[in-house]
Amino acid sequence: MSVMSTILDGKKVAAAWRLETQIRVSQLLEHQVVPGLAVVLVGHDPASEIYVRNKVKQATKIGIYSVVKRLPEDTSEVALLQVIRELNADPEIDGILVQLPLPDQIDEETILLAVDPNKDVDGFHPYNFGRLWSGQRGLVPATAAGIMKLLADYRISVAGKNALVIGRSLIVGRPLAALLLAANATVTIAHSQTQNVAQLAQQADIVVAALGVPKYVTSDFIKPGAVVIDVGTNRVDGKLVGDVDFDSVASKAAFITPVPGGVGPMTIAALLSQTVDLAQKRQ
Numbered sequence: 345m346s347v348m349s350t351i352l353d354g355k356k357v358a359a360a361w362r363l364e365t366q367i368r369v370s371q372l373l374e375h376q377v378v379p380g381l382a383v384v385l386v387g388h389d390p391a392s393e394i395y396v397r398n399k400v401k402q403a404t405k406i407g408i409y410s411v412v413k414r415l416p417e418d419t420s421e422v423a424l425l426q427v428i429r430e431l432n433a434d435p436e437i438d439g440i441l442v443q444l445p446l447p448d449q450i451d452e453e454t455i456l457l458a459v460d461p462n463k464d465v466d467g468f469h470p471y472n473f474g475r476l477w478s479g480q481r482g483l484v485p486a487t488a489a490g491i492m493k494l495l496a497d498y499r500i501s502v503a504g505k506n507a508l509v510i511g512r513s514l515i516v517g518r519p520l521a522a523l524l525l526a527a528n529a530t531v532t533i534a535h536s537q538t539q540n541v542a543q544l545a546q547q548a549d550i551v552v553a554a555l556g557v558p559k560y561v562t563s564d565f566i567k568p569g570a571v572v573i574d575v576g577t578n579r580v581d582g583k584l585v586g587d588v589d590f591d592s593v594a595s596k597a598a599f600i601t602p603v604p605g606g607v608g609p610m611t612i613a614a615l616l617s618q619t620v621d622l623a624q625k626r627q
């Protein structure tokens with residue numbers, strides 16, 4: 345027996361969310377407040393270029409003023425710190441996002457610490473990360489926020505569920521685990537040294553794949569009726585492939601996100617919404 349699962353349509357939910365954000369932007373404009381977003385891109389990682397272009401395009405479309413600071417691959421830490429200080433001091437900028445990863449000569453921790461925690465729209469500053477893990481409200485990394493919104497929109501309850509998050513990066517795995525915990529899930533975090541990930545997944549009501557290994561999660565990982573969230577965005581032969589083997593898993597899961605059109609658009613919508621939250625605080 346093979347039952348098709350419900351596809352969690354991130355593209356659709358993100359479009360509706362952007363519309364809500366756009367309304368909030370027009371209300372701010374009536375008060376002469378233009379939300380401002382700065383994206384800092386060091387080097388020219390082609391994937392990063394695409395995301396940055398999408399972010400800026402969608403921000404502009406809903407009335408957010410956005411600037412991209414493009415810096416060469418060989419930029420020094422000192423030079424990057426100078427750019428961040430200028431953005432911290434710029435009254436037109438509400439949100440600052442430093443695209444990761446950074447080139448080797450730049451220490452990530454130093455840079456994340458330099459961003460004004462009140463403008464840290466990515467939620468990567470240790471102050472905001474600490475708040476997140478303390479269960480306090482604040483700025484939350486966009487991918488994790490986007491996934492929680494997608495679950496909420498489909499009325500998928502998290503409380504009391506077993507959730508497995510595969511991946512423990514600053515960008516996705518850790519913040520998502522914190523949000524699932526705050527929503528009263530029982531959370532397990534798997535990483536590259538975890539034994540028997542498949543066995544852990546078989547116990548899980550919610551499986552999140554955020555490891556960056558194409559089609560890693562196959563149907564034998566999945567408990568029938570589980571919710572499967574695919575964060576993976578891997579280029580394989582020019583095609584976008586998730587961390588989940590969609591075709592096999594879709595016949596076993598109750599809900600599943602596609603790639604593309606799942607978590608990716610929600611990430612951008614979350615970023616825009618949080619930029620406007622910050623602009624509302626300015627006002």
Ligand SMILES: NC(=O)C1=CN([C@@H]2O[C@H](COP(=O)(O)OP(=O)(O)OC[C@H]3O[C@@H](n4cnc5c(N)ncnc54)[C@H](OP(=O)(O)O)[C@@H]3O)[C@@H](O)[C@H]2O)C=CC1
Pocket residue numbers: 487510511512513514515516517534535536537538541554555556557575576577578607608611
């Ligand atoms: N759709 C979206 O909005 C976004 C998509 N992405 C995509 O999500 C994926 C993950 O990104 P990101 O978190 O930045 O990746 P990282 O490479 O920073 O982290 C990967 C994590 O997965 C773990 N891992 C790697 N291999 C395995 C394995 N075989 N079994 C279990 N765990 C493993 C690593 O463990 P360890 O810590 O031990 O090294 C690490 O914690 C990528 O495909 C990326 O492109 C990322 C951000 C946003």
Ligand SMILES: Nc1nc(=O)c2c([nH]1)NC[C@@H]1CN(c3ccc(C(=O)N[C@@H](CCC(=O)O)C(=O)O)cc3)C=[N+]21
Pocket residue numbers: 392394395398441442443444445466486487515577584603604605606607608609611612
């Ligand atoms: N400081 C920082 N913040 C980030 O949020 C951040 C980052 N650095 N570094 C890189 C990752 C990756 N990321 C994605 C955002 C959108 C899509 C996205 O829109 N994906 C579309 C497809 C886009 C395409 O065609 O490539 C989709 O899945 O439908 C994907 C990935 C944010 N990241």
